[in-house]
Amino acid sequence: MSKLVKSLALTSALVASAMVAGSASAGDAAKGEKVFKKCKACHAVGDGAKNKVGPQLNEIYGRAAGSIEGYKYSKAMIAAGTDGLVWDEDSLTQYLKKPKDFVKGTKMAFAGLRKDADMENILAYLATFSSAAPSSGSDSSSAEPTAEKEALQTAAATSAPTSNTREGGVFGLGRKATDAEVAAWDIDIRPDGQGLPVGSGSVADGEPIYTDNCAVCHGDFGEGVGRWPILAGGHDTLTDDRPEKTIGSYWPYLSTVYDYVRRAMPFGNARSLSDDDVYAITAYLLYLNDIVDDEEFVLSNENFLEVRLPNEENFIPDARYEEPHYAEKSEPCMKDCKADPIEITMRAAILDVTPEDGGDDSAGVGAVD
Amino acid sequence: MTETKDKGSPSLSRRSLLKAGLATGGAAVAGVTATGARAEGDPVITEIQDWNRYLGDGVDAAPYGLPSEFESEVVRRNVPWLTADAVASINFTPLHELDGIITPNGLCFERHHGGVAQIRPQDHRLMINGLVDTPLVFTMDDLKRFPRENHVYFLECAANGGMEWRGSQLNGCQFTHGMVHNVMYTGVKLKTLLEEAGVKTNGKWVLPEGADASHMTRSVPMEKALDDCLVAWKMNGEALRPEQGYPLRLVVPGWEGNMWVKWLRRLEVGDQPWHHREETSKYTDLLDTGKARRFTWVMDPKSVITSPSPQMPISHGKGPLVISGLAWSGNGRIKRVDVSIDGGRNWTTARIDGLSLSKSLHRFYLDIDWDGSELLLQSRAMDEHGFYQPTKNELRAARGENSIYHNNGIQTWYVQKDGTVENVEVG
Numbered sequence: 083m084s085k086l087v088k089s090l091a092l093t094s095a096l097v098a099s100a101m102v103a104g105s106a107s108a109g110d111a112a113k114g115e116k117v118f119k120k121c122k123a124c125h126a127v128g129d130g131a132k133n134k135v136g137p138q139l140n141e142i143y144g145r146a147a148g149s150i151e152g153y154k155y156s157k158a159m160i161a162a163g164t165d166g167l168v169w170d171e172d173s174l175t176q177y178l179k180k181p182k183d184f185v186k187g188t189k190m191a192f193a194g195l196r197k198d199a200d201m202e203n204i205l206a207y208l209a210t211f212s213s214a215a216p217s218s219g220s221d222s223s224s225a226e227p228t229a230e231k232e233a234l235q236t237a238a239a240t241s242a243p244t245s246n247t248r249e250g251g252v253f254g255l256g257r258k259a260t261d262a263e264v265a266a267w268d269i270d271i272r273p274d275g276q277g278l279p280v281g282s283g284s285v286a287d288g289e290p291i292y293t294d295n296c297a298v299c300h301g302d303f304g305e306g307v308g309r310w311p312i313l314a315g316g317h318d319t320l321t322d323d324r325p326e327k328t329i330g331s332y333w334p335y336l337s338t339v340y341d342y343v344r345r346a347m348p349f350g351n352a353r354s355l356s357d358d359d360v361y362a363i364t365a366y367l368l369y370l371n372d373i374v375d376d377e378e379f380v381l382s383n384e385n386f387l388e389v390r391l392p393n394e395e396n397f398i399p400d401a402r403y404e405e406p407h408y409a410e411k412s413e414p415c416m417k418d419c420k421a422d423p424i425e426i427t428m429r430a431a432i433l434d435v436t437p438e439d440g441g442d443d444s445a446g447v448g449a450v451d
Numbered sequence: 452m453t454e455t456k457d458k459g460s461p462s463l464s465r466r467s468l469l470k471a472g473l474a475t476g477g478a479a480v481a482g483v484t485a486t487g488a489r490a491e492g493d494p495v496i497t498e499i500q501d502w503n504r505y506l507g508d509g510v511d512a513a514p515y516g517l518p519s520e521f522e523s524e525v526v527r528r529n530v531p532w533l534t535a536d537a538v539a540s541i542n543f544t545p546l547h548e549l550d551g552i553i554t555p556n557g558l559c560f561e562r563h564h565g566g567v568a569q570i571r572p573q574d575h576r577l578m579i580n581g582l583v584d585t586p587l588v589f590t591m592d593d594l595k596r597f598p599r600e601n602h603v604y605f606l607e608c609a610a611n612g613g614m615e616w617r618g619s620q621l622n623g624c625q626f627t628h629g630m631v632h633n634v635m636y637t638g639v640k641l642k643t644l645l646e647e648a649g650v651k652t653n654g655k656w657v658l659p660e661g662a663d664a665s666h667m668t669r670s671v672p673m674e675k676a677l678d679d680c681l682v683a684w685k686m687n688g689e690a691l692r693p694e695q696g697y698p699l700r701l702v703v704p705g706w707e708g709n710m711w712v713k714w715l716r717r718l719e720v721g722d723q724p725w726h727h728r729e730e731t732s733k734y735t736d737l738l739d740t741g742k743a744r745r746f747t748w749v750m751d752p753k754s755v756i757t758s759p760s761p762q763m764p765i766s767h768g769k770g771p772l773v774i775s776g777l778a779w780s781g782n783g784r785i786k787r788v789d790v791s792i793d794g795g796r797n798w799t800t801a802r803i804d805g806l807s808l809s810k811s812l813h814r815f816y817l818d819i820d821w822d823g824s825e826l827l828l829q830s831r832a833m834d835e836h837g838f839y840q841p842t843k844n845e846l847r848a849a850r851g852e853n854s855i856y857h858n859n860g861i862q863t864w865y866v867q868k869d870g871t872v873e874n875v876e877v878g
Contacts, residue, residue, distance in 0.1 A: 123536065135536065244573070245592035250585065251647045255593045259578050259586040267717050268580055270658060270668060272725050299535075309535035320741040325853055327732065332743075335726050342728040345666040346565065349539070352664045397735065400747040402857070405849040407841035408751075414789065414831065414839050416798045422878075424794035424827060426865060430619040430761075430874035436626060437530050 114207025117200045123299075123350035124192070127211050136190060144214030145169050147185070158187030171216070174208070175201055191298045191307055271341040275387050278340070282382030283362025285369040291359050292366045295348045304328070304370040314370040320396070330371025334394040336386065340364050524548070527560060528625060533614070538566040539665075541608070543629030546755070546777065547763040552633055552805055552812045553603070556687050559632035561694045562608055565664030568714045572698040575662070577644075577682070581720035584649030591698055594682065597639040597647075602681065602704070603811045605779045607631040607750045609707035609734055612858035616847070619874040622761040627862065627874060628753075631779070633812040636702050638683030641676050644718070654720040658727075659701045662716035669710045670724035671703065675748075679704045679810075682715065705781030705810040706748040707856070709734055739851025750781035752840050753859040754788055754815070754832035765870035769823040774801075778813045780834035785813040787833045792819065794827030794863060794877040795842070801830070826866035827877055843876060 118127070124135035131138040137153040147163035148155040162185050167173060177184045178201060180194045195201050209215035246257040271277040293302065301307050304314030316326025325331075329339055344360045346352050355363070365381035368374045368389065381389070402408060430436065491497065518525065529542035544560040561567075572591045580586040608630035614620050621627050645657070650673070657676040661667040671680070681702040684691060691697040696713025703710045709729055724730070724746075736744040756776040759765050765772065774792075778785045784807050789798040801815040815830070833839040843860030865875040 123538065243590070245590055245596065246588075251587075251649070252643075253597060253647060255596055255647060256587040256589040259580060259588045263578065263588065264580045264586055267578055267660070268719060270660075270719065270725055270727070272721075272723060274723065276721075309532075311535075320737060320743075321739065325737060327737070329732075332732065332737075334731050338726055338728055338731050341725075342732075345668070346664070346728075349536075349565070350664070352565070352666065396742050397731075397745045398742050400744050402744070402747065402749075402751065403838070405841075405845075407845040407849070408838050411837045414798070414833070416789065418796060419798070420794075420796045424796060425878045426827075426875045427878040428618040428876040429865070430622045435530075435532065435620060436622040436761075437528065437532075 109202035109204070109206025109209075111203070111206040111210050113199075114203035114205070117195070117204040118207055119351040119354070120195070120348075121192075121204075121350075124190075127208065139208060140211045141213065142169050142174070142208050143171075143212035147173075156187055156189040158185055159189075171205055174205060178204065193294050193298055196294065269341075269344060271337045271344075273335040273337045275337065275383070278337070278383040278386055279357040280383050281357040281361050282380050282384075283358045283360070283365055284380040285362075285365045285374065285377045287358075288362035288364070288366025288369070291355070292363050295351075295355070296363070299349060304367065313367060317372075317392075320393075328371065329367055330373060330392065332393050333391055334397050336364065336368070336389050336391055339367055340386075343367075522548075525558065527558060527629075530614075530621070530626060539564050541610075541630065543625045544632050545625050545762075546629050546631070546757045547624050547760050549757070550775065550814070552777075552814050553687065554632035554634055554812075556634065556689065556692050556695075559606075559634065559686075559692070559695060560608070560630050562630070562708065563663070563665070563694070563713070564667060567694045568661075568663035569693060570662060570698060570714060575698050575714075576716060577699060578717045579644060579648040579720070580717070581658075582651040582654040582722060583645075583720050584651065587648045589644075591684065594639055594644075594684065594699070597643050599637055599639060600681065601635055601637050602679075602702075603633060603635045603806070603808050604702060604704045605631055605633040605750075605810060605812045606702075606708045606711055607753075607779070607781075609709060609747070609750070609856040612860070613855045615843075615860075616852045616854060616858055619876050622874050624755050624757050624760045624862070625762060628755040628777075630708070631777075631812070633779075634686040635688070636681055636683040637685035637688070638681040638702065641680035641682055641701070641718075642678075644682060645676065645720070648720075650720055653722045656721045656724050658717075658719040658721060658725050659710075659712040659715055660717040660719070661696075661712045662714040667709075667712050667729065668725065668727045669712060669729055670727070670746075671710060672724075673720075675703065675706070703748075705750060705783075707734065707750060710748065734856060736850065736854040736856050738854065747857060750779070751857060751859040752778075752780035752782065752785070752832045752834040752838050754778035754785075754830040754840060755862050756790070756828050756830050756864060759828070759866055759870070759872050760864055761872045761874055764872050765821070765866065768870070769821050772819050772821040774817040774819060774828065776801075776815050776830050778803075778815055778830070778832035779811065780832065780838070781810060782834045782836050782838060783809045784835040785832055786835045786837075788813070788815040789831045789833075790815075790817045791829040791831075792826045795829050795861070798831065823868060825868060826864075827875075828864040828866060828872075829861050831861055 125137070125139050126132055126134055127139040131140050133150065133153045137150040145168065147167040147169060148159035149163050178195050181188050181190045181192055195204065247254050248257050269277065299307055299310035300313050304312065306312035312326060312328055314328055314330055316328040316331035319326045319331060333339065340360055343363055344355065348354070361381050365374070365379055368381070369377070369379070373389070373391065525545050525548040527542040527544060529540060534540040541562045542560055544554060544558055549558070575591055577589045577594065578587070611630035612627055615627055655673050657671045657673060658668055659671065682699060683702050684699050686692070686695060691700055696715065699715045701710070701712045701715050730745060736747050738744065754776055756774060757763065758775045774790060776788070778788045785803065788801045788803065790801045791798045799817060801817040803813050803815050805814050807813055831840050840859055840861055846858065846860045863875050863877050865873045
C-alpha cells in the first residue's frame with residue numbers, strides 16, 4: 083500500500099472514530115472480553131499478541147484492512163485495504179456482523195456476531211487495545227473490570243483458607259464438598275444415561291445454533307473446514323485405506339456426543355451452551371449423520387437412550403498380548419535371523435514431510451489423535 | 452581478537468558445523484578436528500581466547516538458569532501439518548540431543564486439547580465425588596500435608612509413532628519417537644486421597660477431569676487407581692511446568708499419556724466406565740477387520756536408537772562409535788536391549804547404563820568400531836516379563852495400518868558412508 087493511501091486512511095479513521103465516540107462508550111469492555119472468546123481460537127490481542135489463524139488485533143482501530151506485515155491475508159482483504167478500507171466502529175460492525183458479505187472472499191471463517199449487545203461490547207473491548215479508538219469508551223469500561231477483579235481477589239483471599247481440616251477421614255484433611263459445588267463440576271454423562279440433565283431440543287432448533295457456533299470450523303454439513311475435525315459422513319469406511327471416523331461411522335455412544343459438546347465445544351468458548359442447546363445440537367448432529375431424517379425430531383432426556391449409534395457393536399476388548407509376537411514369548415533370534423538379503427523397502431526421504439525450521443505446508447499422512 | 456574469534460568459531464553452532472561437514476562429506480568433517488593438530492598448534496590452545504581473559508556474567512545474570520547459547524538447537528519441535536491449530540496440537544521431545552534417562556522439564560513434549568491453562572495455585576481445587584462416603588474438596592496446601600512419594604516414570608503418548616504405521620515418513624527420532632518424556636514426580640498416592648474420601652464397595656472406576664478448556668476426562672479402573680497412580684505437583688524437583696498441568700496432574704505409570712490428566716481438578720468414583728470422547732472417538736485402536744479395540748491402556752515394550760539418527764548423523768568418520776538409545780515398557784523394567792547393525796540379521800546385547808527403574812526410560816549403549824560402511828541400525832527391547840518389541844510388519848499383520856496408536860515396532864536407521872542417517876524400513 084502506498085504511503086499516500088495509508089495516511090488518507092488514517093485521517094479518515096480518526097474522523098470516523100471521533101464521530102462515533104458516543105456509541106463506543108455504549109459497550110462494556112469487560113463483557114466484551116467474554117465475547118472475545120468467540121474470536122480467541124483465531125485471534126490474539128493484548129501485550130505481545132501474535133498472529134494466529136487470523137492477524138493479531140492490537141491497534142485495530144485506524145488500521146488499514148489487510149495491513150499487518152508477515153500475516154498472509156486473502157487477496158480480497160488486501161484489495162479492500164488498498165481500496166481504502168480502514169477499520170473503525172462502522173466498518174468493524176459491518177464486517178463482524180457478516181464477514182463474507184462485507185469483504186467478499188475474506189478467509190475469516192466466522193459466521194458473524196448476531197446480537198447487538200455482543201457487538202457493542204466486543205468493540206469496546208478491542209478499543210482498549212487501540213490508541214486511535216474513541217477514548218471515552220475505553221476509560222469508563224476499564225474501570226469496572228479492575229474493580230471486579232479486586233473484589234474477586236479479596237473474596238478469594240478471605241473465603242478460601244489455604245488449608246482445611248475436618249473430623250473423620252484418615253488424615254482429616256480437606257473439607258466436605260457442597261452439593262452446589264459438586265453440581266457445578268460434575269457434568270459427565272454415561273451411556274446408561276446417568277448425568278443427563280432434564281431438557282430437550284429438535285433438529286430444527288439445532289440447525290441455527292450449529293451454524294452460528296460450530297460451522298466455522300466443522301463445516302455446514304459436518305464435513306470439516308481445512309484440518310478442523312469432520313463430524314459427519316464416513317459410513318462404511320472403517321475397513322478402507324483411509325477410514326473416516328465420525329460420530330455416525332465410528333462413535334459407539336450418543337452420550338459421548340452430548341458430554342463432549344457440553345464440556346469442550348465450541349472450541350474457545352466451552353460451557354457457553356445451555357442444556358437445551360446441547361440437546362438441539364446433538365439432534366442436529368444425528369441428522370447430519372443420517373441417523374434421524376425428520377427435521378421435527380426432538381431429542382430429550384426422556385428418549386435419549388432409544389437412539390443407538392450404528393458402530394456400537396464393533397468395539398472389542400484389548401487383546402494385544404494374544405497377538406503371536408507377544409504370546410509366544412520365545413527367546414528372540416540372535417544370529418543369522420534372516421535368510422534373504424536385507425533390502426530397504428521404504429525411505430522417509432521420498433515423502434519429505436519432515437518439518438524444516440522455516441516451517442512448511444507439505445502434509446504427510448496419518449494423525450496423532 | 453576478532454581473528455581468534457573467527458578461527459575458534461565459538462559462535463558457530465554445532466548444527467552449522469555439522470551441516471557444513473555433511474555438505475562436503477564425512478571425511479571433511481574429520482578435518483575439523485584435524486585443523487587443531489597443525490604444526491603450530493590448535494589456536495583455541497595456543498592463542499588466548501576472550502573467555503580466558505575477560506570476566507563473565509555475575510551470579511544473578513539469569514536468576515532462573517538457561518542452557519548455553521550454543522545449545523539453542525535443543526528445543527521441542529512440532530509438525531504443523533498434523534493438526535488444525537496449535538492450541539489443540541503436539542510437539543516433540545528432542546530425544547536425539549539428550550542422554551541419560553531424565554528429560555529436562557523445558558524439553559518435555561507437549562500435547563494439549565485446549566491450550567495451556569494458567570491457574571493460580573490459590574485458585575486451584577481438587578474435588579473427589581461420586582461413590583464415596585464423603586465428597587471432598589482439597590486446596591493445594593491440603594494436598595501437601597499428605598504423605599509424599601517420589602518416582603521416576605516415563606509418559607508416552609499412545610500416538611507416538613502414529614505417523615509411521617504406513618511406512619517411514621519423518622526423518623528424526625524427535626518426530627518418530629519424541630512423544631515421550633521421563634521425569635521424577637513428587638506427589639501423594641491417589642490411593643491415599645481416595646481412602647480419605649472413603650470409596651464405596653461398588654466404586655470400580657475413577658474419572659479424572661482437567662480444569663482447562665478441554666475438561667479432559669478418562670475412565671481409570673479402580674485396580675490401577677489403587678495400585679501406583681500419583682497426584683503430583685512437582686517434576687524433577689520443581690513445580691510442574693504450566694504445559695505439564697501446573698499446579699496438579701495425575702500420574703498413571705506405564706499407561707498411555709492421555710490418561711495423565713493435567714490441571715487435575717476432579718476425581719469421580721463410579722461403578723462403570725464413562726466412555727468419553729478420549730476413549731471412544733480417540734485412543735481406540737481400529738483394526739483391519741473394522742473392529743476397534745478399546746481401553747488399550749498399557750504402553751508396550753519399545754526402544755529407539757537416539758544417536759546416530761537422522762538429526763544426529765555421524766560426524767567423526769570411522770573408528771570408535773557410540774550407539775546410544777532409549778528403551779521402556781509400561782509393564783515394568785527393561786531386562787535387555789539387543790542392537791543390530793545389519794538390519795536385523797544378527798543381534799548383540801547392548802549395555803544398559805544407569806538406573807533401571809520400573810516404568811522408566813532405560814539408557815543403553817553399544818560401543819563399536821565403525822569401519823565406515825553402510826549400517827542398518829535397529830534396537831529391540833525386552834521387558835522383565837519376557838515381552839519383546841515386535842517388528843513393524845508383525846504389528847501390521849496383526850492389526851492393519853489404521854490403528855494410529857501403540858506403534859512400538861522396531862525402528863530402522865540407514866547409516867550411509869558419509870555418516871548421514873535416514874529413517875527406512877527393511878524387507
